[in-house]
Amino acid sequence: MSSFQKLSDSQISINGTKVKNNSTYISSGIPSLDHIIGGGLPSGSVFIVEEDVLGNYSRILNKYYLAEGIVCKHAIFIASADEDPQEIVKELPQPCAQPLEDDISDATQRTDKMKIAWRYQGLNQVESSFGCNTNFGHHFDLSKHIDNETIKNSQISYNLLESNGLRVNGFRNALFFNLLNSIKEAVNDYKSNGKQDKNILRISILSLGSPIWMALDCEEDSHEGYGQDLIKFMYCLRVLLRDTSAVAFVTIPSHLFDDDHLIKRLLYSIDNAVKIESFTGSSKETNPVYKDYHGLFHITKLSAIYSMVPYVPPSLDLAFKLKRKKFLIEKLHLPPELQETSEREQDDITATPYTCGGFKKKDIDF
Amino acid sequence: MSSDLLSSLRLDSNTPNKIFTVKEINNCDSSFIVSSFLSHWIKNKNAVLIVSTHNSLRHYQLVGLKMNYNLQRCIDAGIVIFYNLGDNAVSSLMRNEQNVLKNHFTKIKEKIQKLQETYSDVNIVFDGISHLFDLNFSLSDVNNFCNNVIKLSRCLENSCVLFHCNMSNEDDVTYLMANLLSHKANTTLEVENLPSGLSADVSGHLVIKYPGMKFQDDHMFALEYRSAKFLFKLFDRGVKLFAPGTV
Numbered sequence: 060m061s062s063f064q065k066l067s068d069s070q071i072s073i074n075g076t077k078v079k080n081n082s083t084y085i086s087s088g089i090p091s092l093d094h095i096i097g098g099g100l101p102s103g104s105v106f107i108v109e110e111d112v113l114g115n116y117s118r119i120l121n122k123y124y125l126a127e128g129i130v131c132k133h134a135i136f137i138a139s140a141d142e143d144p145q146e147i148v149k150e151l152p153q154p155c156a157q158p159l160e161d162d163i164s165d166a167t168q169r170t171d172k173m174k175i176a177w178r179y180q181g182l183n184q185v186e187s188s189f190g191c192n193t194n195f196g197h198h199f200d201l202s203k204h205i206d207n208e209t210i211k212n213s214q215i216s217y218n219l220l221e222s223n224g225l226r227v228n229g230f231r232n233a234l235f236f237n238l239l240n241s242i243k244e245a246v247n248d249y250k251s252n253g254k255q256d257k258n259i260l261r262i263s264i265l266s267l268g269s270p271i272w273m274a275l276d277c278e279e280d281s282h283e284g285y286g287q288d289l290i291k292f293m294y295c296l297r298v299l300l301r302d303t304s305a306v307a308f309v310t311i312p313s314h315l316f317d318d319d320h321l322i323k324r325l326l327y328s329i330d331n332a333v334k335i336e337s338f339t340g341s342s343k344e345t346n347p348v349y350k351d352y353h354g355l356f357h358i359t360k361l362s363a364i365y366s367m368v369p370y371v372p373p374s375l376d377l378a379f380k381l382k383r384k385k386f387l388i389e390k391l392h393l394p395p396e397l398q399e400t401s402e403r404e405q406d407d408i409t410a411t412p413y414t415c416g417g418f419k420k421k422d423i424d425f
Numbered sequence: 426m427s428s429d430l431l432s433s434l435r436l437d438s439n440t441p442n443k444i445f446t447v448k449e450i451n452n453c454d455s456s457f458i459v460s461s462f463l464s465h466w467i468k469n470k471n472a473v474l475i476v477s478t479h480n481s482l483r484h485y486q487l488v489g490l491k492m493n494y495n496l497q498r499c500i501d502a503g504i505v506i507f508y509n510l511g512d513n514a515v516s517s518l519m520r521n522e523q524n525v526l527k528n529h530f531t532k533i534k535e536k537i538q539k540l541q542e543t544y545s546d547v548n549i550v551f552d553g554i555s556h557l558f559d560l561n562f563s564l565s566d567v568n569n570f571c572n573n574v575i576k577l578s579r580c581l582e583n584s585c586v587l588f589h590c591n592m593s594n595e596d597d598v599t600y601l602m603a604n605l606l607s608h609k610a611n612t613t614l615e616v617e618n619l620p621s622g623l624s625a626d627v628s629g630h631l632v633i634k635y636p637g638m639k640f641q642d643d644h645m646f647a648l649e650y651r652s653a654k655f656l657f658k659l660f661d662r663g664v665k666l667f668a669p670g671t672v
Contacts (some may be wrong), residue, residue, distance in 0.1 A: 080485050229518040229561075243519060287561060294559040298515040301481045324592040326452055327555060360452050363624075365487040367457045368659045371623045 073259060073304075075131025076102075077195060080366045085133070085259055085306055088123030091388040093196055094189035096331050096361060097370030097379065102259060102304045103329035104364055105297055107396040109322070111337035114266070116354060116381065117310045119201070120335070121263055123386060124308045126151040126199050128261040130212050136245050138218035138238055139265040140272055145217055147265065148210055152199035155384050188389045189373065200384050216245060219291030234272060235292040238264070242296065246305050260305035266293075268311050286321040293328040332359040334380075348393055352378035356388050427461035429666040431634055433653055434612060436585070438463055442639070446577060446610035448603045449591040450452060450617040453629050457664050458548055460488045461506075464663075467494045472504050472544035474536055478511035479589070480551030491661045503543065506536045511553070513534055514560050526562055526570045530569070537577060546583040548573060554606070555591040555599040564598055568605055572596055575609060611637025617659075628659045631666065 077099070084099035087106075093099040100106050110117040128135045129151065137144035175181045218241050220234050227236045242262060249260055268289045300307055313322045313334070326332060337354040338344040347356075356377040363369040378391040434445070447457050456479075462487065466473050475485070482496070485507075489496040499505040510529055517524055533549075540547045551574065557567045571588065578586045588610070590603040607613045615632040634652040639645070655666040 084522070215636060228521050228523060239519065290559050294511075294556055295515045295518065298511045302483050320594045324559070324597065324599070327591045327593060328559060345602060362454055366482050366661065367460065367488055367491075368628075368661060369454065371625050375622050 064213065065084050073186070073257065075127065075133065075366065080364070083259070085131075085137075085261070085303060086127050087120070088125075088127030088194050088196060088199065089097075089120065089197045089310070089386045089388070090198070091189040091386070092120075092333075094193065095334070095356075095358065095372045095388060097372075099195065100174075100308070100331070101364045102305045102306055103300050103302050105300060105307045105309065105328070107325075107329050107332045108308070108310045109334035110266070110310050111335040111339075112314055112341075113337065113339060114310075114312065115339070116335050116337055116379070118265075119381065119386065121265060121308065121310055122151050123199055124261065125263055126154070126205065127197060128259075129205060129209065130154050130197055132213070133259040133261050134214040134245075135215075135251070136216050136218070136242065136260060136262045137265075138220060138241070138263070140220040140234060141266045141269055143217075143219050148215065148217075149204065150209075151205045151210070152201045153205050154197045155200050156307050172346060186301060188387055192358060193390040198219075199319055201381075202383055204399075216241075218306075223316065228290065230288050232272065232288045239292060239299065243299055244304050249305070250303065256410070257370075258304070262307040262424050263303055264307065264309045266308050266312055268313075268316070270315065284318060286324075286420070289321070290324050290328070293325050297328045297330075325359050329360060330362045330364060333357065334359050349378070350391075351380065351394065353380050355391070427457075427464060427663040428659075429464050430458070430461050430664055433655070433666065434614075436462075443585045443612065444578075444610045444614050445585065445587045445614065446603070446606040447587065447589045447614045447616060448607065449589065450615060451620060453616045453618040455589060455614070455616040456484070456488070456552070457659055458616070459552055459587065459589070460485065461664060462548075462550065462585075463489065463496065464492050464494050466548055467496070467505070468497055470504065472540040472547045473499075473506075473550060474533065474540060474547060475505065475507045475550045475552065476510050476530060476533060477507065477550075477552040478509075478514075478556035482507045482509065492663060496664060499513055503540075506540060508536055518560070524560060524562075526557070530570055530573055533574065534577060537581070540637050541581065545579050548585045548587070549579075550587045550589075551579055552589045553591070554588055554602060555593070558598050558602070564601065567602060571606060571609075607634075607636070611635070626658065627656045628664075629653045629657055631657045 073083065076085050078084070079098055083102040085102065086093050086099050087096075108117050108120055114126040124147065125137065137147060139147070185204060218238065220238055223237070226232045228232050230236045235376055243258060246260075249258075268286070272289070275285070296307060311322075311325075316322060335354060336357065338349055338352070339354075343349050356379045358372055358375060358377070361369050363374070376388045376391040377388055379386065379388045381387075426663075430633055447455050447458050459475075461471065463475075486496045496505060500507060513529065514524055537547055537549070554567065554571065557570070558564075575586060578584045588606050590599065592600045594600060613634045613636065615630075615634070617625060617630045617632075619629055632654050633654055635650050638650045651652045654669055656669055658665050658667075
């Protein structure tokens, strides 16, 4: 590395990237997610999603991430021990060709704009949904799938991890070692062929640390080293990807872990982390406060790469809803109290003071 | 812009062999402390050995450029040596070799001796002690390693050692290690994110304690040593400290 650094033109010209703070950013495939984590996923970083209990929404997030990679013609590396990566790829959503209905209605609203009171005109517009006005990233239609031909023509490497009974020095569970080796090869291949400046490598690891991984980790009677391999893997992944043009998107079923101690240790090696809390099957599903949303979205960690100042998101009270053509993360608002309950009517009657003419028919004597 | 921090740490005072321990609480990133120290040492033309497991050289270089010093130029000039312990350890792990902390210590010793040939005072920064536990080293290994680094620094005149330790949980080995290092330190810095969330005005809490004061004549008979509590706000060019309650 020389002390003088010129911003190379090649960095800017990579499809589907933008340069910010000396780092190349790629989109996660969800513009509102990009917005709340500081503009996207920086290259050379590890991003984790703590899965919801059923894993439905984290799977959708992963599909968006992969689909964005295919649209931007990035190289893709998919690994999973739970299901065949080739099956995952068959269900990737197609990008929306036409502007979304919300955008069209916004445009019509703008033409015949209503006049508002002068004292409110100067105030900033309250923005509860994020990433609507950005050109970075795409929206995808979950009902349509990307055709096989496009997928065949994309650079995708599949890794279905199966235990081969090999013993390695560093890890008790050889699956972690095998996966690290494959990632290392993919990254080195990129570096040696000079592709690093021309393209991005998107790494996706689905359900890392699921029972399939952990069952091999707990062969011995003692419970002492539980999760140690996972912690080591995450640190090695951080070191392997640092200063490269690869980005790792990892989903972890953290609700299955014995204690939260493990995820806290993992967070030190991770750059950005979010957690999905789905309402499906929980008591919050019927709560009227959350009726507009499908779940809550928590930001667990945001770190600054190549900078001292970490990004501060607009809010930490976030909720998400899944539409056919959009995964939307919004600031959580309480719904307006519009329904009149019978109790309230009763309260109103009793509260009416007699002195102000509030009398009832039965009170009239004549 | 980091003068607030450096003056609170009394780096300019003439007490030799200072050991600083930084405890990172609640996922707080304290790399700004390393960058502030580096800016001070580079300005004073002191030699530095950076042993890093957490951040890369590129990170410190790019942060340094914003803070008005060029780390890479100092490395080229031989005044700073960057030893990427994490990279080396992971490479040997991937080669399926035994990872021994002693080998890394030998390399560190060699690098310090190399710096000593030209410079009288050599400072040592160790970024990310907690990652050694991620690599499956035992508490006694890591503790011995840190002790050896401290012993090594005692042979050097006017040198400082800065340890960074992330604390993940109270019943965790990283917490124990941070406390062991604090016990050995002259000054400890506790850096914590705001527990209630994130703010655009304040980045976090900083508590500076001076356990080393007990060896000074003025404080020989004091039982409790006053700690300094600050709020800090990070900027691209440095860090600003202010007392709680003020902005």
